[in-house]
Amino acid sequence: MAESKELKQIVERAVAQVLERHLPNLQAELVERVLAELPAAPASDDSIAAGPSSDGLVQAISTIHAGSTQKEILKALLEAGITYASRVALFVVKGGAANGWQARGFGDDDAIKDFPLDLAAGPASHAYQNRVVAPANIAEMDRRFVKQFGGPENEQILVLPLVLKDKVAALLYADGGAENRLDPGSLEVLVMSTSAWLEVTSLRKQAAQREIESAPAIEHPAPAPAPVHSVSAFNDPFAAHTPKHTAKAVPEPEPAAEVVEVASAATASAAAAPATDPFAGLSAEDADTHRKAQRFARLLVDEIKLYNQAKVNEGRRNKDLYDRLKEDIDKSRATFQKRYGSSAAASGDYFQKEVVRSLAEDDLSVMGANFKK
Numbered sequence: 531m532a533e534s535k536e537l538k539q540i541v542e543r544a545v546a547q548v549l550e551r552h553l554p555n556l557q558a559e560l561v562e563r564v565l566a567e568l569p570a571a572p573a574s575d576d577s578i579a580a581g582p583s584s585d586g587l588v589q590a591i592s593t594i595h596a597g598s599t600q601k602e603i604l605k606a607l608l609e610a611g612i613t614y615a616s617r618v619a620l621f622v623v624k625g626g627a628a629n630g631w632q633a634r635g636f637g638d639d640d641a642i643k644d645f646p647l648d649l650a651a652g653p654a655s656h657a658y659q660n661r662v663v664a665p666a667n668i669a670e671m672d673r674r675f676v677k678q679f680g681g682p683e684n685e686q687i688l689v690l691p692l693v694l695k696d697k698v699a700a701l702l703y704a705d706g707g708a709e710n711r712l713d714p715g716s717l718e719v720l721v722m723s724t725s726a727w728l729e730v731t732s733l734r735k736q737a738a739q740r741e742i743e744s745a746p747a748i749e750h751p752a753p754a755p756a757p758v759h760s761v762s763a764f765n766d767p768f769a770a771h772t773p774k775h776t777a778k779a780v781p782e783p784e785p786a787a788e789v790v791e792v793a794s795a796a797t798a799s800a801a802a803a804p805a806t807d808p809f810a811g812l813s814a815e816d817a818d819t820h821r822k823a824q825r826f827a828r829l830l831v832d833e834i835k836l837y838n839q840a841k842v843n844e845g846r847r848n849k850d851l852y853d854r855l856k857e858d859i860d861k862s863r864a865t866f867q868k869r870y871g872s873s874a875a876a877s878g879d880y881f882q883k884e885v886v887r888s889l890a891e892d893d894l895s896v897m898g899a900n901f902k903k
Contacts, residue, residue: 586613587716591723600728607692607702607724608634614716616682616707621647621654623698628654631700635707636679647701648672653689658698663718664689668705682706688714690721694728696839729836737829816874823866823875827884830862835888842889845896851889852901859885 590610597603604620611618612634619633619642630645649658653666665688668681681687682705692700702721706712809817835842838855845851852859866881882902890896894903 587719590716590720594720594724595727597727598731600731603724603728603731604700605632607720608632610720611702611704611717614711614713614720615688615704616709616711617679617703617705618717619703620692621645621701621703623649623658623700628658628701641678645675645678647675647703653687654701654703657689657691657701661691661693661698663691663714665714682710682712683708684710686712688712688717690717692721692728693725694732726836730833733829733832733836737825812874819870819873820875820878820880823870823873823878823880824884826869827866827880828888830866830881831884831888834858834862845898846890846893849896850898852897855889856900859889 590613593610594603594606597606608618608620615635617633617635619636620631621628622631626649628647628649630642630647633639633642636642647654649655652670652672653664654672656662656666657664665686668676668685668687671681671687684706687703687705690702690704691698692702702717704712704717807817809820812820834855838858841854842851845854863881870876870880886892886894886897894901
């Protein structure tokens with residue numbers, strides 16, 4: 531028994547000596563492993579290059595959402611983006627060409643304006659063709675761009691697509707510059723938030739425009755036709771920005787078809803609508819109520835599509851669209867019923883029709899068995 535106790539003491543002393551020699555290394559390794567497993571380490575004075583906290587990202591998104599015009603929103607994106615990268619530049623995509631709009635952090639930011647970015651190859655082409663974020667090495671970037679503006683110290687860059695109505699309307703270039711400050715995750719969140727907010731403001735403008743169009747007509751002598759360029763108000767946030775070099779490539783003014791390339795579906799459908807008024811037999815007040823109910827139903831369903839693109843596509847493929855969007859559809863239906871359920875437009879069932887028309891593309895079977903017919 532005494533021998534066993536003595537042996538135990540010898541082992542304890544030996545272990546203590548070994549631990550004493552290796553404890554500093556073990557402690558350092560343990561700290562490193564714990565920090566590596568944490569989702570995000572608190573920022574210190576020595577880690578500012580890693581980017582601001584999540585509170586800063588929320589504030590940046592709030593600034594973007596404070597914009598009421600497309601120009602304000604896009605400028606807010608650049609101002610927020612420079613917080614998460616050393617250099618950012620926005621390129622307009624129109625007619626298959628990308629042209630510089632504005633930049634931050636390049637020293638001479640005005641040099642970006644009208645710069646033609648090659649969309650034929652490299653990360654810009656990948657982001658444009660696949661509508662995904664394209665991280666890359668600066669060596670893969672447009673050679674003319676690299677020659678004129680140089681590259682970041684660590685050679686890592688990022689090209690992000692700004693998607694509107696399933697089309698790439700712009701590309702955001704970002705790199706870490708000399709400070710190696712580049713936060714891909716935060717930049718992607720900012721670009722996605724910008725895309726969503728641009729579409730929301732567009733829907734609001736469409737609704738306001740439809741309200742104006744539905745107002746009682748006032749007779750004027752020899753009324754002038756509506757200008758053609760008004761149809762581009764939604765998807766072309768850079769309509770006032772016409773790059774100098776592209777103007778040379780087009781000998782004549784752009785035809786209306788070019789302008790309508792990114793026009794809203796609501797404007798296109800309005801142009802194709804039959805001349806016959808479906809509410810001609812109603813009183814002026816009831817007809818106005820029906821029209822407003824139709825527009826409100828479209829707005830509600832457009833918002834469902836805007837925030838649930840992936841679910842809509844999956845639901846159409848699997849024919850269970852209602853099950854995937856039940857909460858959104860039911861909530862929007864309740865909103866519609868609250869406003870028009872007791873009105874003259876209640877018999878039109880406009881929300882139900884718009885769900886089938888817009889979400890299911892007029893294929894009722896896509897909604898699934900649980901959808902109320």
